[in-house]
Amino acid sequence: MTSVAIVGAAECDLGITNKSILTLQAQAITRALADAGLNLSDVDGLATTGTGRFPATQLGDYLGLQPRWTESTFAGGSAYEIMVGRAVQAIEAGKASTVVVSFASNQRSARSRKLGGVVEEHTPEAQFEQPYDVLHPISYYAMAARQYLHRYGGTRAQLAEVAVAAREWALLNPAAFRHDAGPLTVDDVLTAPMVSSPLTVADCCLVTDGGGAVVLTSLDRARDLPKKPVRVLGYGERSTNMSMTLVRDLTTTGAREAAADAFAMAGITLADIDVLQVYDSFTITVALTLEAMGFCGPGEALDFIAGGRIRPGGALPLNTSGGGLSYCHPGQFGILLLVEAVRQLRGECGKRQVPDATIAVAHGTGGIFSTHATVVLGVEA
């Protein structure tokens, strides 16, 4: 349990925006502050990445702020779950009173995404991996999927359920990139163009613009603000690898320890979770994360998700926005996992609302299963 709450949450424009990163950041932050009933002048803590070499300082400059506390951990898609933990610590330590965690990207408009990824020349990966023309990160997830399906005898069709379920949720979310695209079938996934076998285009997340922001403050102060406070109950993280060769078994990930820490801190068990937001960079990411969290045993995830369990109306509502696969994927989706978790707990999700949700979990994954961070959020019933 912590004494800190999320009091504001918002998306910036999503999809294909033709706007700059800092414009999108400004949208997300001002919308989240308005949602919280707060002003920019209330903000004394900033956490972000993706705005430059001095990420939070760059953003502070743009907003006209000189924050008392900043945080710019670069951890890819899980950074924003990590930052929630850091923000809680700062607020509890009296080092900040109102923290904004934000991210935005215009990667679709700017055509800045590269199949080979971004490899820095001074790293071992530049010498020992990049020369083989590995697709980064896709080929790593593809090799994890290959290992997983081989070891446990699963099929690509079973794995496709992750993408099919995500589309079902997106059809209920007007903000989703694929909202009007109609249902996705298993056959659609299997027959989509292969990118890095066994993963097709439909096993891979979208490439879009987008982003969001959440505002955190003390629970005491949160009670005087307009929206129902969403309390941070627990958090945990792990950092495991940068290279494609360090992790011996590609079917197990650092999500196991990150989630275990977060659940222990929150004092919850899996049965307490009403709605789950799991980074779905690829279909395999969700399968391995569910196993790592303990929802089922090794090799059981594909049976576990069958039969509609993670679809609308299922027993484990997962990625209710439509996820990175069908809603929005701005390169670091972790911020939007938090935004959707907050909205579900406040009951703001319209057709896709999970009834009476009081506990939500957001789990971010960054890089090539490199970073892992879990946040447990709750509201009073």
Next chain:
Amino acid sequence: MVPEIPAADDVTALWWEATKERRLLVQRCGHCGAAQHPPRALCTGCGRMDGLTWVEATGRGTVDTWTAVYRAPRPGVDVPYVIARVALEEGPILLTRLVGGDPESWQIGETVEVDWWPAADGRALPVFRRPSA
């Protein structure tokens, strides 16, 4: 075909030099016996900087996992090609390519042996193929 490989550094220079003679090296720690790749300034097994030596690998290994790539990350790369993790007999796993044969024909656990792709600067990249009969 082979892209420009970044310059070697203080730790990796000997490893890359050996590729000019088509020898595949791995680091082994004289204190704890751990083998590792890529080369580092310290042993990840025991943390010491003073015990690392070079061992010539047999060049034999097994396919840990693989993927066939159908979209080239840069112009001039022919697809499909096969990216793989190969576990060397000495222990370390290499990120590499599998060459020869149908790209979708590879099997996890299959035995492979090293082959070399020459780069323009005289160095070479280790790749793996099915053993000659």
